[in-house]
Structures are given as C-alpha cells and as structure tokens.
Amino acid sequence: MSERPPQDDETRDDVLVRADPGAPDGSSEASAEPENAESEGETESLDEENILKADFVRAVKDALWDEDFDRVYELVEPLHPADIADLFELVDADQRLVLARSIRDLMGVEVIAELNDWVRELLVEALPPEVVAEIAGELDTDDAVAMLEDLDEEDQQAVLAEMEPEDRAAIESALSYPDESAGRMMSRDLVAVPETMTVGDLIDFLREHRELPTEFWEVFIVDPMHRPLGTCALSWILRCPRNIPLHDLMKREQTLIPVDMDQEEVALRFQKYALISAAVVDSAGRLIGQITVDDVVHIIQEEAGEDTLLLSGAGDGDINEPILLTVRARLSWLVVNLATAMLASSVVGLFQGAISRFALLAVLMPIVSGMGGNAGTQTLAVVVRAIATNQLTDSNTWRMIGREFRIALTNGTALGALIGVGTWLIFSNPLLGAVIAAAMVINNLVAGLAGILVPVSLNRFNVDPAVSSAVFVTTATDTMGFFSFLGLAVLVGLA
Template sequence: MATIRDERELIAPTVDRAFLDIVTEALDDGDHDRLRELVEPLHAADMADLIALLPSDERAVFVQALGGDFDPEVLAELDEAVRDDVVDHLPARDLAAAVSQLETYDAVYVLEDLDEDKRQEVLGGLRAEERVAVEEALAYPEDSAGRLMRRELVAVPQFWTVGQTIDSLRSRDDLPDEFHEIFVVDPRYHLVGTVALGQLLRSGRDVLMQDILEEDQRNIKVTTDQEEVAYLFKQYNLMSAAVTDGEGRLAGVITIDEVVDVITEEADEDMLALGGVSDGDVNESALTVTRARLPWLMVNLLTAVLSASVIGLFEKSIEKLVALAVLMPIVASMGGNAGTQTMTVTVRALASRDLTASNAWRVVRKEVLANLMNGVVLATFSGSFVGFWFRDWVLGAVIASALLFNLCVAGLFGALIPLGFKRLNIDPAVASGVFLTTVTDVCGFMGFLGLAAWIIL
C-alpha cells in the first residue's frame, strides 16, 4: 500500500474524487492519525468543500475524529445547510471552543440558525466579553450591517500623534489580524475620520492624527441592509468602512472580505430566485428542496391553466387547420425566451442600481426596440419557412405577424414586470419569471390564433 506521503503526491491539490476516497477509507477504518495527516495541508475553504462532499451522517464523525486539529475557520466556510448539519451534531462544549476562536462576524454566522436552547448553551461556554459581542450582533436584524460587522478594529483619539499611534499598535496584544485603516474618534467615541495605514507610515511621528485624517468617511449605520453595504463598497471602491450605532458612536468595521461574501450570496439568491428555487441547495434534503419549489410550481400550474384556456377559445379554429397546433409552440417559446433575456438584464440592473426611476423608461424603450428588430429578422425567417413548409403564404404571414407582436410584448413586459415588483417593494427576482411566462404565452396564443381565425378561417 502507498504511504500517506505518496498518496498526497498522487492526487491533485484540490479536493477531488481520489482524495475523497482516501479520506473516506481512513474514516471508515477509524484511522484518525492517518485522517489528520491527510487533511492537515488543506486550506479552511478546501476542508469545507471536503466536508460538503461527505455523506450527511459522516460529517459530524469527521469533525469529531479530527479533535483538536479541526480548524474552527472551517465552520465559517461551510455552506449553510452543511454547517447546520455539522453543528447540530457537535456537543455545545466543543462548539463553544471553536466559536471562541472566530471573529464576531463568523461566530454569528455559525450560531444564528441554532435552536435557542443550544445557542444559549454555546454562548454560556464563551468568555464574558466574547458572549456580549456575539449577543449584541445577534440582536441586530438579519442581513444588516450590525450582523456583518467585526468588533475587532483600531481606534485612537484625535489628539494622539502618529508616534503614539504606532507605539500603541506595536504593544497591543489584541490587534486585529488584518486591518486597512485606523479610526479616529472624539472623547465620546464618535467617528471623526480615518487614517489609512499608508498615510500613517508616510507621516512624521510628531504629526497629530487629526491633521492627517480623511473626513469623507462612508460610515454605515448598524441597521443598514447588507445589499446597501455592498452597493456602497462597489460605488466608492472601499476596502473597509466604519459602522456606527444610533447615536453615531463607532460600533464596528466592515471589510471587503465580508462584502465579497455578501455579493456572492445576493447574486446566488437572485439567480436561484429567477428559477423559482430561492431556497434550493445541492446540500439540502429532498424534502427541503420540495418545500421550497412546490409553491412556485403551483403558481406556474395555475398560470398554465390560464394559457390553456386561451387555446380552448380557439378550439374550433384548430380543428379546421391542424397546422395551427403545430406552430403555436414556436410563437410562445420565442416570446418566452426573448422576455427572459430582457427580464434577466432588468433584474440584474435593478440589483446593481444601474436601473433607477430616472432611466427606467429609456431602458424599457431600448428593450422594446431591440426585440422589435430581432422580431423583424425572426418573423421574416419563420414566415418564409412556414410558407414553404405548408405551401400557404397567408399562414406564413400570420405567424410572422404574431411572432413580431409577441417579441415586442416580451421586451415590454420583461422590463415592466420587474420594475413593477420593485415599486411594490417585492424582490423582482422571485416572481417575475412566472408572470412573464404567462404574459408571453397568453399574448402569443391570442395573437397567433386570433389572427389565424380572422384572416384564414
């Protein structure tokens, strides 16, 4: 049998199937020493990927087998469903020991979905100052800056000199592992401004901090939604930003690390919501996924009945000309695809704030015009094709006209539906797709069958 060192050299540095098989073998054999040596070189993020690949019933066993060699940072890297699966099976004492080594933001992420009894048990195992910080964070609304911020920061009085500040940084035992700027505060701990580390190092030791601070600080309230936080970081190219409480006192700091997580999370939510699976996840159970998807599938079923009822109105026309039944899906599907393109662009523009009330109608007109031009090309092609296929140029003209009409409708409503939901303070990504599909189906069937009944029959 190959040695452990040989096994490492035979596999890729990333977590692949071969590596998973080796780890699973060590876990099944109860060879914990071999298991620890195998996973020791892994980064916390790669370790999280490995745990996610393990069967649900083996995840907690894997973590417990590592014992004191388990890196608590891994808990902060786990997807929500996997994290819950792991922490639910960890004893409160072990979980408290892991959480105590995390920054406040990561500790809140690990604890926020625990049931109240276990959460209190874990909090009881933390040091007093750690418990207070985590409890304060959990008291803020979910997805707010208060939940997102770190308490670990560097703040100095405005009357300190650069030399005093540098000496203080060198002597502090609780200095954050990473920070980008120093916050300057008044005696009441109100934020006065910030000094970038580069500016600090370029200044003489006798220079006062208040003389080199940057006053134009984009400080954020603890109640600010995380989407707003992400927008501010993107808009103003921030690396970090202060968070202040209701009275303007410095409460914490948000860094680009947290914001990258937020941007990824929000983008994933929007992408999943467009498919009606906002709560879906590859690591969720089948029952959880079913519960998340079923409501929107029921809504889609009801809207499909509406579309079918439109077809029923033209039942006699379809009986007279079977070609209508053959060609109907072309009009509906082309409208649906074109509408989805417009809807996707609109939802994304709303999320990034590139689309606002000031340019909404310009964007709507542009989308309608783009679909009109595409419609002309597609209508010409489809009309000619149908004319040759059925040797009926009138039928070709009907489908061309219906297709052109439906693509214009798709462009119009693909933009208006998300805008309407945004105006009603409803997430446009959640419900736009179902309603857009209904509009393009109904208008496509009505336009095509109505024109056919009027012109041909």
C-alpha cells in the same frame, strides 16, 4: 504533526477541537503555521484550478469507510483550512461527523468559519453548548453570528449562556439586527483612537496593547462621543514622522455604513468606492464596528446567485440543503406555475374549433409562445440585475423601457421574418407564414415590455422583483403568444 487523538467511541464534545486560546491569533496549532501551496500533499490533492481532485476525495471516503483514521488524518493534514471545509461538502453526509472526529485537532476556527452553512449546522448540532460557546468565542463576531443564527432558539440561548459576558453581549447585539444587514455581518474587532494622538503615540499604542486585532488595514479616528472623524491607512502611519498629529494626517472623507443597511447595498458601496474597509455606525452616528472587503466578497458571491435562484423558484439552491426543504421550496412555485399554465391553456380552449379545422395551428403555436418566453426571460434577467446593482433608477426607467421596446421590435421582426419564410416554404402557405410572423413580432413586444414593467412595478411596491417576476412574465408571453397566433389565424380566415 500534532499528536493523533484516540479513535475509539468518543462523546459528542470530542467531535471537534477548539482553537488554542494561547495562540496569538486565536487559531489552532495546526492552522497557525502558513500553508505551502506547493507542498507535495497539496499538489497531489488539488487540480490546476485549485479544486480537490476526485481521486483524492475518493481516497478519503474509502479510508473513512474502512475506518482507517490514520490514513484519513495523513491525507487531510496538508490541506489549507478552506480546502478542508470544501472536503466536508464533498464527502457523504453520513461521513461528515466521522471525518470531524478523525481530524479533530485540525478543526480550528479557520475551518469552522469556512464551512458551508448546512454542513456547519450539522456539526454544531452534534456538540454540547459549552463546546460551541468555546468555538464561538475564538471566532470573529461575524463568523460567530453566522454559526449561531441558524440554531433553534433554545439551542442558541444555551450556547450564549455558556459564553463569556463580553462575547455574549457582542453576539446578542449582532443578532438583534435584521437578517442580512450590516449589523449581522460587521466585526467589532477594530482599532479606534482619538484625533489628539500623534503618529508616534499611535505606533506606541499599537505595539503595547496586545488585545488589539491581529489584522487590520486602517485606523479609525473618533471624537469623544466615539463618532468617526476619519481614517488613517497603515501605510500613511508607517511613512510619516512621529510628531505629526493624526488630525493633520487622517483622511476625513469616508464611507459610513448604517448598521441596518442591507448587505447587498453594502456590497454595492464597496464596489463603487473601491473600499478595503468601512466603518459601521449606529443611529446616533457612533462607531460600533467595521466591515472588511473579505466579508463583502462572500456577500457578492451569495447575491450573484440568489436572484437567479429566486427567478427559477429553486429555493436556496444549496446542494447541502435537506431534501425536504428543497422540495417544499420548489413545489410551491411549481404549483403557482401550474395555475398559470391552466390560464394559458384556457386561451387555447377558446380556439378549439379553429384548431380542429386547421391542425397546423396546433403544431406551430408552441413556437410563438416559447420564443416569447425566452425573450421575456432575457429582458427580465437584465432588468433584475440592473435593479439589484442600482443601474436602473427612477431617472432612467423610461429610457430603459424605450431601449427594451426597440430591442424587442428588432428581435421580433428578425425572428418573425425567419419563421414566416420558413413556414411559407415548408407548408406552401404564404398566409400562414404571414400570420405566424406577425404573432412573433407581437409576442416579442409583449415579452420585452413585460420583462421590464413587471419587475419595475414590483420594485415600486417594495416587493423583491426576483421572487415573483418570472411567473407574471411567463404567463403574459404564453397567453399572448397563443392569443395572437390563433386570433390572427381566425381573423384572416385560415380556420
């Protein structure tokens, strides 16, 4: 166990302790030793799903409240860095800085890299620029960029000014690329060698150069202009004779990632081609970085939830996001939905006389619009996902439209028959049952077509279909649901 730091009133630069620069992998002493998942401490703190137990979190919070920092340290020390990062999300917001002070020599770069964006921003803002710069210098480039990109411009420049020139240049270069692009997420820690080397030359090179990355899966082979020619997996290198030239060994077919490619497209390429790592190239085709599968896992997790949150207008959906920002994001979409609801209600207003003469219409019409809305949401979710994963393209759009039309017609007919027969039996009015059945079929067809045509049209105009589609689809199903049901009722003389 590392020596406990004093727990008196510390200055801001004592909140966190940086990684030990002398450690071979740049990690802190506390995190350099491999964690034993079966240790007694972790067994007591984690449940069968590898999630921190509520009792454990409560014990940490109680110790923080009682200012029993020795107890806090004792509880947290056995945890894996990723579990320590989770713990910061689970304690109260006003306890996070105190927790960081209590365990500061456990707060290595591995914990910093795993922290939730909002939590990390809180901790980073509590530190002076020189301390943040030292932490950033120990992180991989992509993790350092993630830590600095959300800071205010003034704070960001202050941190960059404190960094070593080489590290500063790398981070400034990454920050110059668009948000959520390959340039932002790539790492510059890679191994690239000329094709003139032999396997023996490469093995000697890897052993002699201590400044090389500590973890990598393949070696990039480049030409004199530093353009990637191919790759050599470490398993190939270890199993081949020393005299084999790399140009005879390397795999020439490779997936190159343009530096400005969107991170969602990057994830799709990794998934499609089962990549472990991929070279990132600039506009001239020169190798400038690499993306590894561990980075892509985070992207897939982000993108998987992002579209769902956008469809609902729930903002970032992060429970650590400040309340004011969440309210602002949700309220803007609720105001838009209020306007569309007024449009739907205006359709109902056209049939006030019919509703007053036959009150059952008011009882049944929400069923038609509600079921249409549910059907539209189902189609919309499928289509938005298909667009995001490149399953829906120009070559199969019409086939997809025909497919959803048949699905909507089948579902509408089935639901119409059920509600029609039920209405007939309950209210002893076969004509009313026929009207609601026909309206159900019509609105389901509208829902199915709107659910695919709206996101496809928005995508054609380079508008993210996940952002705006739900409003248009809901408006279409509500308006057509009321209009078809009430209009048919008037047309057949029910009211």
